Amino acid sequence: MIGRALGAVGAVVVLAGGAGWVLTAPEPLPALAVQGPPGDPARGELVFAAAGCASCHVAPDAEAGDAPVLAGGRAFVSSFGTFHAPNISPSPQGVGDWSDAEIMDAVMRGVSPSGAHYYPALPYAAYDKADPGDMRDLVAYMRALPPSEVESLPHEVPFPFSIRRGVGLWKQLNLNEDWTVAGDLPPDAARGRYLAEALGHCGECHTPRGPLGGLDHEQWLGGAPNPSGDGRIPNITPAGLDWSEEEIAYYLGTGFTPEFDTAGGEMAIVVSELAKLPEEDRAAIAAYLKAVPSVEPAAE
Amino acid sequence: MTRSIRSVLLAAGLAATAGLASAQAFDPETAQKLRESHMKLMGAHLGVIGNMAKGETEYDADIAAASAETLAALASGADGNYWVEGSSSEDLADSRALPAIWEKRDDFDAKADALAQAAMAMRDAAGTDLAALQGAMGGLGRACGDCHEAYRKPEE
Numbered sequence: 349m350i351g352r353a354l355g356a357v358g359a360v361v362v363l364a365g366g367a368g369w370v371l372t373a374p375e376p377l378p379a380l381a382v383q384g385p386p387g388d389p390a391r392g393e394l395v396f397a398a399a400g401c402a403s404c405h406v407a408p409d410a411e412a413g414d415a416p417v418l419a420g421g422r423a424f425v426s427s428f429g430t431f432h433a434p435n436i437s438p439s440p441q442g443v444g445d446w447s448d449a450e451i452m453d454a455v456m457r458g459v460s461p462s463g464a465h466y467y468p469a470l471p472y473a474a475y476d477k478a479d480p481g482d483m484r485d486l487v488a489y490m491r492a493l494p495p496s497e498v499e500s501l502p503h504e505v506p507f508p509f510s511i512r513r514g515v516g517l518w519k520q521l522n523l524n525e526d527w528t529v530a531g532d533l534p535p536d537a538a539r540g541r542y543l544a545e546a547l548g549h550c551g552e553c554h555t556p557r558g559p560l561g562g563l564d565h566e567q568w569l570g571g572a573p574n575p576s577g578d579g580r581i582p583n584i585t586p587a588g589l590d591w592s593e594e595e596i597a598y599y600l601g602t603g604f605t606p607e608f609d610t611a612g613g614e615m616a617i618v619v620s621e622l623a624k625l626p627e628e629d630r631a632a633i634a635a636y637l638k639a640v641p642s643v644e645p646a647a648e
Numbered sequence: 649m650t651r652s653i654r655s656v657l658l659a660a661g662l663a664a665t666a667g668l669a670s671a672q673a674f675d676p677e678t679a680q681k682l683r684e685s686h687m688k689l690m691g692a693h694l695g696v697i698g699n700m701a702k703g704e705t706e707y708d709a710d711i712a713a714a715s716a717e718t719l720a721a722l723a724s725g726a727d728g729n730y731w732v733e734g735s736s737s738e739d740l741a742d743s744r745a746l747p748a749i750w751e752k753r754d755d756f757d758a759k760a761d762a763l764a765q766a767a768m769a770m771r772d773a774a775g776t777d778l779a780a781l782q783g784a785m786g787g788l789g790r791a792c793g794d795c796h797e798a799y800r801k802p803e804e
Contacts, residue, residue: 579802598702602789608694610789616797620790 372516374459381456381480382449392489395482397624398547399475401490403617404433407498418442419496424469426575428561429505431469439495451487452480458519465515467503468561473522474549482547522562529568529640536628540636543629548622553581553614570643574613587642596634601627676735680743683730686722693719694788697774701782713775716767723767731756737801744801752798759795766791 396402405418418437423430435442443451450461458465458472466472475483508514528551529541544550555563556572571583582588591599595606603611603619611619622630674682696715699705736747749756766787773780 574802594702602785603793604694604698604785604789608691608698610792610796612793612796612800613802616793619793623786 371520372513374463374465374516375457376453376459377449377457382452384481384484387484387486387488389485389489389492392485392487394625395486395547396489397621398543398629399486400548400618400621402621403614405436415493417494417496418490419498420500421498424575426469426561428509429503431467431503431505432501434500435496435498436490437493437496438491439497441497441499442495443490444495448484448487451490452483456483458515465512465519467505467515468518468522471549471552474546474552476523477525477527477546518560518562521560528565529636533639534635536632537635537639539629540632540634543633544636548633554584567643569640571645583643583645584637585640585643586638587644589637593631593634593638596637597630600630600633673732674729676732676740679730679732680735680740686730690719690722693722697770697781698785700778701785707778707781709775712781716771716774720767720771724764746799746801749799756799759798763791763795
């Protein structure tokens with residue numbers, strides 16, 4: 349905690365110097381990561397479900413249909429301002445005119461085609477860890493979805509967070525290539541780690557944040573206040589969730605808890621997407637959750 | 649035979665309650681307690697079926713069919729009369745029913761109807777075989793979840 353605060357102060361001092369301009373520069377993906385065999389839209393559909401893209405980018409009033417329309421529009425209230433999910437459908441108002449590399453830079457690095465930083469409401473700190481091959485498949489799938497001509501809404505972010513260059517500092521503090529649950533895991537838990545930490549970005553809601561909005565990796569998946577103000581997002585480490593692996597996997601596929609209550613709130617959308625994955629993937633996420641270090645529930 | 653008679657009686661009983669309540673509404677506290685009990689009973693029957701779907705208990709066609717029959721009757725009676733004005737999470741401390749229920753009543757009723765449909769699909773499937781029962785669980789999960797997602801306040 350103190351380390352991060354000192355880091356932030358240090359970074360501000362550096363920004364005052366000329367070096368800050370270099371430190372905060374948007375950094376696209378290396379060309380090698382973008383190159384590769386053409387994406388497979390059928391595989392991309394599963395990546396799309398695992399990455400939970402629809403949860404934010406489908407319009408809040410959309411009717412459930414066969415193919416998601418990624419018109420955006422959902423609002424996310426935070427202590428830094430209100431963010432609006434943009435249109436990312438294949439249209440001129442969305443990402444239809446972007447190259448594959450531009451879309452991958454946006455998703456994995458939080459860098460726009462014009463070279464500006466995106467706010468980390470887009471969980472690129474997680475997607476950064478994704479397999480570029482999966483991301484090419486994802487892009488191929490997104491290009492085959494229905495276009496929407498809805499204009500994206502501007503974010504409502506007050507000064508000083510309105511200075512996007514400042515996001516470069518946030519990236520210096522919060523982007524890294526290491527898994528939070530580090531080390532060798534058995535194959536199923538390792539697959540689960542990839543699904544949970546890279547694609548599923550579970551930590552974005554289930555992990556508490558520090559003063560600058562970065563995830564507190566010491567309390568990974570240990571539960572957090574709900575930004576919408578209602579209740580708390582639960583602790584899903586072994587100390588907070590005593591369900592068996594089978595029960596967790598069943599919940600992720602059907603929404604049913606061991607008592608046959610159902611998922612509510614944001615998690616219902618997550619479950620409806622995870623239900624599209626092969627059963628082994630849900631079992632893998634359950635195996636991973638058992639391998640996560642316990643975070644003791646906060647005293648009430 | 650006995651089962652279907654019981655089910656008809658149960659459905660008739662629910663319909664009678666519905667008729668009574670539309671003439672004379674429950675007070676908010678009573679409505680909240682009744683609907684919570686109703687949800688818990690649905691959950692208990694769902695547990696009988698669901699534990700077979702998960703393989704935690706052995707599949708028994710007769711037991712599954714009995715629970716599914718009652719569940720279908722309960723689900724068909726879950727949409728009216730409990731949801732009286734003044735019983736939302738902003739009105740009562742124990743209530744988790746979001747005010748949106750009363751603001752979007754048509755959508756709420758449509759979701760209640762979807763639950764009844766899903767429960768009837770389970771009634772038709774549960775006694776057939778385990779695979780049919782497992783197949784009907786997904787629809788029930790979606791029906792429960794769709795409504796809870798939109799209209800139930802998260803737990804504190």
